[in-house]
Amino acid sequence: MTVGPTAPAGASEAEETTEAAVPATIPLTFTNNSGRSEQIYVYNIGTRLSTGQQGWADANGTFHPWPAGGNPPTPAPDASIAGPARGQSKTIRIPKFSGRIYFSYGQKLIFKLTTGGLVQPAVQNPSDPNRNILFNWSEYTLNDSGLWINSTQVDMFSAPYAVGVKRPDGTTKSTGRLKPGGYNGFFNALRGQPGGWADLIQTRSDGTVLRALAPGHGIASGALPASVMNDYVNRVWSKYSTSTLTVTPFADQPNVKYYGRVSGNTMNFTNSSGAVVTSFQKPDSDSIFGCYKLLDAPNDQVRGPISRTLCAGYNRSTLLSNPNQPDASSAGFYKDVVTNHFARKIHAQMVDGKAYAFAFDDVGAHESLVHDGNPQQAYITLDPFS
Structure with missing residues (x-):
């Protein structure tokens, strides 16, 4: 997310277990x-978990808090670590942190500090100083309950990489790897998708393809029509004005169900006793792609879990084909002509089919995340572009 480093969605308290x-x-x-x-x-x-301070870690894993920023923003200290040459590896140490590991090609990233903290790259803004730099990032949380590390495309699809974690038995879990030819395959597929999707691609003046913006950023920048999901939303609204959408948001609590019906411009959800527990206004495309605004998901036990499920159903276009959400299988995802084609094309190019192509892509465990409660080592592998 461009507003600041966040913990991978898998790092919720409910899922953490106390290990060694x-x-x-x-x-x-x-x-x-x-x-x-x-x-x-x-x-x-990122954020140092023991103190809540924001800062950076050097190659030895030593934490350095950011100094005070200014208005206008002031340059941040150079937090860069020289990475490995082509075909080489380099091992650094990471502390107990919730944040991001950025990597850039050919140029250092430009970070600045305001009075409110670090300004991170936001390349949907044409004037962002990092707009013409090829870069990407992984999100991770390391705490007393283990390591969660993911590959993310929530904001953009860019330089390819995979993540992994070594377990105590010596085996490694990894995810985020593209199929052979998958990097170019994604961009070629996006270029061939009508309706403005090709305009999500950003290139540099020398012809280098830098990234494809996530569709929410595409709407904000004018690259993608704001009405791109309207037809699907209208059909969902029509269907559930005369039938019921059943949401079972917790896989480990199959008896907790909520029932959605549309009345006018509102979808009301009731519990098993018939009491209305939360309501949603008819969402626009930006709310769907960002899983926010009209699909806000607070960290509670009712509205947030329902909203997460709805957001996944809209992005994957499964709300019409299945009145029982979320879907257990990905077989029916992205089948409607109106869907999140950015997410569809990313998942299609992944070796294991998993990605973080929108904020709640972890609904149903379809996200590119690895976790271990007693991690021996973490990995980030920069993969081929062709």
């Missing part, structure tokens, strides 16, 4: 299999 003590830092090995010759720069930024 996690050391203050663990090794993370960066491997550069990108095939590119540019210098790699690595950044580990």
